[in-house]
Structures are given as structure tokens and as C-alpha cells.
Amino acid sequence: MSVYLGDMVMLPCLINGEPKPNVQWFKDEKEVDLQNLNFLLHPGDGILEIRSLQFPNYGRYKCKRTNGERSKYSATALLIQNTDVGRFTLLFSPHYVL
Secondary structure, three states: OEEEOOOOOEEEEOOOOOOEEEEEEEEEEEEEEOOOOOOOOOOOOEEEOOOOHHHHEEEEEEEEEOOOEEEEEEEOOEEEEOOHHHHHHHHOHHHHHO
């Protein structure tokens, strides 16, 4: 997924099962630190929200669902920087001071 710095990103983790599985998120094989205020785990549906994407947030994400003794990982989502500068050209037109 190609995203811009500062974008909000929401990564889904499909949850089903009884009892409802616990959800953990991993970035580049390390558990996401949910104490970081830039990350929010939606408790009802397991979505990981990245509130304002920063350079360290680019990478590979996957979720792990655990229900009792069984665990299952999601497919990996790759977040890469969008290099389309056209968006910024429109937002920041040059100003000249003489």
C-alpha cells in the first residue's frame, strides 16, 4: 500500500471465533507498541489505526489472532512511501519575495 507521510492508515484484521480472539499487531516481526499514541487498536474489530504516518511507520504489518491455544497470522501488508510529488505541487505553490 502506497501512502503519504502524515496520512491516517487503517489496517484490518478479520476476527471470528468463539470466544472472540485476542489480536496482536506486528511490524517487521516486532510487536507494535500500542503505548505509542500514534497507534490505536480498535477493540471491537481488531483494526490497527496509524493516526499520522511517519517514516518509522513504513514497513511490513501483520496481525495475529489467538483463541485459546490456536493462533493464526494474517497476510502481510506492506506500507511504502508514495513518491507522487504532484499532490505536493498542488498544495504548495511557490511564493517569491522581491
